[in-house]
Amino acid sequence: MGQASAAIAAIGGVIAAYGSYQQGKAQEYAAEHNAQVARNQAKATEEEARENSKRQRGNNERMLATMRANLASQGTGLSDGSSLAILGETASELELSVLDNYRSAESQRSSLLNQASTEIWQGKEAKRAGTINAFSGLLGTAGKAAGNYVDGVNSGAFKPSALYRGRK
Secondary structure: OHHHHHHHHHHHHHHHHHHHHHHHHHHHHHHHHHHHHHHHHHHHHHHHHHHHHHHHHHHHHHHHHHHHHHHHHOOOOOOOHHHHHHHHHHHHHHHHHHHHHHHHHHHHHHHHHHHHHHHHHHHHHHHHHHHHHHHHHHHHHHHHHHHHHHHHHHHOOOOHHHHOOOOO
């Protein structure tokens, strides 16, 4: 009975160690997946920002063309100082708006890439922890098994010769 108990405890320890190792690998896989999702989002954010900037600049050009046409229809010359100042100021503000939007998107992209890096790091750490826990569990199980064996031999429950039959 004592030998069976020791064997069951050893098997249980091995299974627990394997479970720790597999859990670490699963967490690493999940972290790699999450990192890829974040990288994909960062790429989509960059592409969207580029397209939005292009679209916004086109809208800005149309707005400035409309302003020039309105100024011309009012008889105000486009070479007039105040007309040029208004057009110049408007063009600057419109471009600044484009740049602000792009900068905001770039900040979001950078944040997503940092998130991806953090996910990868956490996954590697989880895998490392799972491996350490597995080895720790195996060592603990081996120590308990050895202790149980010694206790069994000392109490007479185990007979060392029964374990080594036929070996001299």
